[in-house]
Amino acid sequence: MLKPERLIDESGVRVDGRRPDELRPIKMEVGILDKSDGSAYVEFGGTKVVAAVFGPREAHPRHLALPDRAILNCRYHMTSFSVEERKPLGMTRREVELSKVIREALETVTFLEEFPRASIDVYIEVVQADGGTRTTGLTAASLALADAGIPMADLVAAVAVGKVDGQLILDLCDVEDKYGEADMPVAMAPRFNSIVLLQLNGRMTVDEFKRGLALAQKGIAEIYRLQREALKKKFSEFTPAEE
Amino acid sequence: MPIYFSEHEVVLPGQLLSDNGKRSGEGTYTLGGKIYAAQIGFATIKNNKVTVIAFKAAYKPMPGDRVIGIISDVRPNGFEVDLGRHLTGIIRIPDREEVKSMKLKVGDVVYVKIRESGLSGVIIDRGSRIRKIESGLLIQLHPSKIPRLVGRRGSMINVIKKLTGCDILVGKNGYVVVNGPSPESEFAAMKAIRMIEREAHTSGLTERIERYLRELLGK
Numbered sequence: 470m471l472k473p474e475r476l477i478d479e480s481g482v483r484v485d486g487r488r489p490d491e492l493r494p495i496k497m498e499v500g501i502l503d504k505s506d507g508s509a510y511v512e513f514g515g516t517k518v519v520a521a522v523f524g525p526r527e528a529h530p531r532h533l534a535l536p537d538r539a540i541l542n543c544r545y546h547m548t549s550f551s552v553e554e555r556k557p558l559g560m561t562r563r564e565v566e567l568s569k570v571i572r573e574a575l576e577t578v579t580f581l582e583e584f585p586r587a588s589i590d591v592y593i594e595v596v597q598a599d600g601g602t603r604t605t606g607l608t609a610a611s612l613a614l615a616d617a618g619i620p621m622a623d624l625v626a627a628v629a630v631g632k633v634d635g636q637l638i639l640d641l642c643d644v645e646d647k648y649g650e651a652d653m654p655v656a657m658a659p660r661f662n663s664i665v666l667l668q669l670n671g672r673m674t675v676d677e678f679k680r681g682l683a684l685a686q687k688g689i690a691e692i693y694r695l696q697r698e699a700l701k702k703k704f705s706e707f708t709p710a711e712e
Numbered sequence: 713m714p715i716y717f718s719e720h721e722v723v724l725p726g727q728l729l730s731d732n733g734k735r736s737g738e739g740t741y742t743l744g745g746k747i748y749a750a751q752i753g754f755a756t757i758k759n760n761k762v763t764v765i766a767f768k769a770a771y772k773p774m775p776g777d778r779v780i781g782i783i784s785d786v787r788p789n790g791f792e793v794d795l796g797r798h799l800t801g802i803i804r805i806p807d808r809e810e811v812k813s814m815k816l817k818v819g820d821v822v823y824v825k826i827r828e829s830g831l832s833g834v835i836i837d838r839g840s841r842i843r844k845i846e847s848g849l850l851i852q853l854h855p856s857k858i859p860r861l862v863g864r865r866g867s868m869i870n871v872i873k874k875l876t877g878c879d880i881l882v883g884k885n886g887y888v889v890v891n892g893p894s895p896e897s898e899f900a901a902m903k904a905i906r907m908i909e910r911e912a913h914t915s916g917l918t919e920r921i922e923r924y925l926r927e928l929l930g931k
Contacts, residue, residue, distance in 0.1 A: 524798070525798045528798075539798075580741065580750060583772070584798060586833075588798075615725050617768065618766050618769040619751075620725075620750035620751050621725040621726070621750060622726060622743070622748070624724070624726060660726040660727075661726075697724055701722060701724070704752055705722065706913065706914075
């Protein structure tokens with residue numbers, strides 16, 4: 470995609486018509502797959518992600534199993550058709566890194582010590598990429614974990630903030646990410662206001678960083694609300710068992 | 713004690729349930745003296761403890777639980793039992809001759825009781841009988857559906873047993889063995905069990921299962 474002349478105009482309207490502090494249209498659905506223990510589909514505008522969770526199940530290979538807690542495996546992967554130019558199969562350097570940071574973010578909220586010697590496997594598949602895939606993936610993965618019944622301290626909600634043409638913006642799309650001045654994905658466990666993932670690409674002043682974090686927090690609060698709504702919707706038809 | 717939920721409200725991970733951290737039960741955790749939900753389920757007070765009855769949860773072995781397993785290894789000092797999913801149970805027998813005399817082979821299905829479960833693994837009680845299951849259909853369900861399959865004081869399982877004439881053994885770990893007089897009755901029982909698995913969260917299921925089985929068996 471070519472660089473647009475400007476990423477934000479003087480009245481504060483971005484390339485896709487949003488205000489600087491506006492999220493993209495978000496869609497969330499929980500429990501979309503039958504074969505996995507938990508699953509979720511999350512859409513942030515053009516970014517579409519499916520996440521599936523298996524486990525707790527036997528850890529493979531066996532020597533990786535830990536005696537006092539479960540291991541959390543995470544695979545973030547982009548399908549070859551998710552980007553404009555075909556992405557070759559297999560894990561690229563970037564995907565390996567994102568798998569690691571997503572795993573570390575999820576490890577902070579899951580009670581892994583409940584399942585010694587087991588493994589919990591999280592698969593995140595990016596169906597279409599339009600910026601913010603790691604944050605969308607993390608949002609979907611935490612929904613899938615909750616759907617699978619894994620004990621968790623809180624859900625994880627994530628969003629990116631960035632800077633284009635000197636202005637702070639929320640929830641970057643692909644063009645803003647590519648041609649902007651900074652991109653900062655933030656993931657939080659909103660209940661305890663704790664940050665579980667924070668990366669920064671590009672440059673921001675200290676003041677911009679602080680304002681950016683506040684902006685991200687505002688977006689995360691909204692995403693958290695949508696996550697809870699999606700989970701409640703799936704389980705609303707449940708009635709107490711006749712035990 | 714102040715509580716922040718209504719009886720049988722659907723709660724989500726991270727939701728504040730109570731200020732009294734000493735009364736935290738299953739499906740919850742405490743942080744800073746407060747109780748939060750750890751799983752999706754119905755919040756309720758059980759035995760004076762705030763608990764969450766999870767909709768979906770992995771099986772956690774408890775002492776005294778009766779489970780069905782498959783022998784996965786025979787060793788000089790005992791057996792290893794596959795309890796489905798991530799769990800492996802151990803039967804410890806100090807006497808080698810006794811191991812031989814039990815005549816259990818890899819692949820045999822056994823009905824056993826759990827004695828102890830913790831960091832040392834799942835230990836199977838040798839005092840109560842280790843029952844080898846000779847025949848029947850082995851079905852695996854999600855362990856969270858087992859309470860529904862049994863029903864209140866066995867109401868659901870008794871309906872299936874009565875109508876099909878099958879003997880049904882239920883392991884809390886999610887394995888079920890159906891043993892019946894004819895293949896038709898066994899398949900009918902299996903179909904009913906699969907229907908319970910699919911519709912576990914709906915109400916009035918016992919009546920529907922009864923109707924379904926009568927239709928299936930032409931009674």
